[in-house]
Amino acid sequence: MKLIEILEALDAKLLSGEGQLDKEFLTGGASDLMSDILAGVAEDSVFLTGLNTIQAIRTAVVSGVGAIVFVRNKIPPQDLIEMAEEENIPLLSSPYSMFVSCGRLHGKGLTGLDGTR
């Protein structure tokens, strides 16, 4: 799935990463627990979370996550958006809940971090 398709499927707002709309994603993971993402094979995946803190961005940087989706309309502070921009990590904000956001992406073909459907 391309980033632009994820953006459309989630009716999301793009907060950073304008130049990466064609970036391709195969897997996704959702958690508010950073270790869940750090423990999985999160590289180049979509990371859905309700936690809009600096640690969500750092977790993404450390684990090589390809894009972050903040669910329930959450938007991180501007300095965090800039940090993600510097690290080349696209940030999206979706109005949907975690459950619905995951369902929408799963329905479009994304698998879990371990490749399960």
Add this chain to the structure above:
Amino acid sequence: MAEASLKKIFKINKKDFVHAGAASINAKNLLKSLNADPKLIRRVAICGYEGEMNVVMHGGEGYLELEIYDDRLCLSITDNGPGIENIERAMEKGFSTASEKFRNMGFGAGMGLPNMKKNSDQFYIESEKMKGTNIRMIYYTSGEGG
């Protein structure tokens, strides 16, 4: 034992929640600039980050040290925090003594130490109550462990 070809120390400040994780990202960027294998960089960064969060979470200060040798890389995290009462329990998946504040930040799942062990080739931990903790991880870059 041959001397490290490169040794770098990154400080971890006491109760500095805002910068917690920055030392690991600096270490990651250093390895990136040295053209290290991306998989190795990721493993080192994850271990550093989990370790760094532990240091900040439990109120110590310390440092993250990266040593690069011809055939391996060593990452150690040393702090002067309260120490670990029961290392065996601390190594169990899901066991955590993190505060509510840290749980709200997305930590305290009790996966930190197991994650560090999983992402390193050799894992050593030493801790003394009221003195601190030292964790040393080795990654083989050639030969054993590939």
